[in-house]
Amino acid sequence: MSKIYKKQREDSLSRYVYCTVDGALVKVVYKSGEGYNDSGSTYSNYSDLKITNSYRVGIQDSLKSTSKTQTVFTEEEEVTTTTPQSGTVTTKTTTNINPVCIFNYNHKVYSSSGSVSKWASSYDSFAFSQSTSANMPSLGRYGKGVSNQSPIYFSLYNSSFMSLNSAITLSGNFTMFFYVGLIGSPVNKYMRFLGKSDDNDMFFSAGDASNKSYIMKFDSSNTVQFDSSTYYYTPSSNPLLISVVRKKDQLTIRENGVEVGTQTCPTSDFVFDQFGRTGNIDLSFNGGVWHFSAYDGAMNKSLTKVEDSIIKLASQSKSV
Helix, strand or coil, X not given: CCCEEEEECCCCCEEEEEEEECCEEEECEEEEEEEECCCCCEEEEEEECEEECHHHHHHHHHHHCCCCCCCCEEEEEEEEEEECCCEEEEEEEEEEECEEXXXXXXXXXXXXXXXXXXXXXXXXXXXXXXXXXXXXXXXXCCCCCCCCCCCEEECCCCCCCEEXXXXXXXXXXXXXXXXXXXXXXXXXXXXXXXXXXXXXXEEEEECCCCCEEEEXXXXXXXXXXXXXXXXXXXXXXXXEEEEEEEECCEEEEEECCXXXXXXXXXXXXXXXXXECECCCCCCECCEEEEEXXXXXCCCCCCHHHHHHHXXXXXXXXXXX
């Protein structure tokens, strides 16, 4: 039986299929059609047999894939009030929480030669992009990943970051999720996640200060900081899922479903339009991203369910 070989074609989007016949490589063909010529004789058309490369397959799969996190979640909250007229009364309020944006490593990641130029949300029309080659993140840690199967890696050394096609404003309560892998340099410092291109004083990052882990800044005078027991930021695992929940004036951060802490925070809007950089400062995120999403409410009972779903999805990636 002949042994089948795959030989790379110059066209990066397809490969011919070859087999060995008497020790020589022969291109495999298939009958693509048949008909009759002018003399009434039948003839057949043959075409080269090709296989689609992983890049195109990844794009096709990503267009068909759906994310379990694309769900409207319902949260119930009990409110107890006591008045002289009615005594103690407990009422339940129901709130629907909707996704604002959902970015997964396996959905609509566009790359060329190992560099990522665009990453589209699977919800709404938001998309991150980078048109400057030198600042593009890589597909996989070394640019050898597979589209829609490998995480996206940002590098501190080439100031890689991506910009949104439209700024996102989170008002009132919100929830955000980041599944990331951090690369220390030599320690985990200046891990810039979200920023606003025209404002160096509005961002969310990790390790921006000594003995601090996470920092969310709303403006020049409103900063929420989470203390760290170590001088440099040390995550509980790597990679890890970071959950950020603001409910009224309380900001809670969790790592892999375990609470890191809760701090009082402003109730003003948080606005961002880029991932991997704070304002116009050339200190970018250094590591991989599997998932980023934002929701327009504070999750409570739904939180663990979504966290487990994101962690499971990230575990299925090809981390190269």
